[in-house]
Amino acid sequence: xxxxxxxxxxxxxxxxxxxxxxxxxxxxxxxxxxxxxxxxxxxxxxxxxxxxxxxxxxxxxxxxxxxxxxxxxxxxxxxxxxxxxxxxxxxxxxxxxxxxxxxxxxxxxxxxxxxxxxxxxxxxxxxxxxxxxxxxxxxxxxxxxxxxxxxxxx
Numbered sequence: 001x002x003x004x005x006x007x008x009x010x011x012x013x014x015x016x017x018x019x020x021x022x023x024x025x026x027x028x029x030x031x032x033x034x035x036x037x038x039x040x041x042x043x044x045x046x047x048x049x050x051x052x053x054x055x056x057x058x059x060x061x062x063x064x065x066x067x068x069x070x071x072x073x074x075x076x077x078x079x080x081x082x083x084x085x086x087x088x089x090x091x092x093x094x095x096x097x098x099x100x101x102x103x104x105x106x107x108x109x110x111x112x113x114x115x116x117x118x119x120x121x122x123x124x125x126x127x128x129x130x131x132x133x134x135x136x137x138x139x140x141x142x143x144x145x146x147x148x149x150x151x152x153x154x
Contacts, residue, residue, distance in 0.1 A: 014050055017043050059150055061096045062143030063109060071136045073120070073129035081133065084119030088112050103153045106144050113137055113144075 021043055031039075058065050067089075074085035091112035097105040117137045120130065 013046065017046055017050070057096065060102070060147050062147060063092055063140060064096075066136065066140050066143070067092075069136070071129060071132040073123065073125050073133040076125070079123065079125065081120055081123040081125060084116050084123070087119075088116040099151065102151055103148070106148055106153070110141065110144055113140060 020039070070085075073079075073081045076082050092109065093105055117134070120133050120137065123130065
């Protein structure tokens, strides 16, 4: 399962969990109190696991979350920044890397990120959009460093 699928799965399960909680909290429910208690416990445990999964994905595969927060400079079709973005996007792993391959994956992403930053610095465009693009790149670079540290990689 790729990273996008994990995030989508988590959102779907979260919605189902939320709706079940609403159902359980409905005072007109005819469910046995013991069953209600068990379902509450199950849903609390499920929510805990989902939050933990989401945190781990954000820590160990930070690019997945940042892809949904794309700065405008990369969205202008036909521009050098957009092409640099597409090249960067194409270099990202399709799936969340296995832990024993994380170091090489992070290094590959950092190399591609450096290339994106060079292209961004040479790109024409509104100064504020370029600043936001640089900030996005800096955030990803910092998050990748944090991921390496979390895994005990140098």
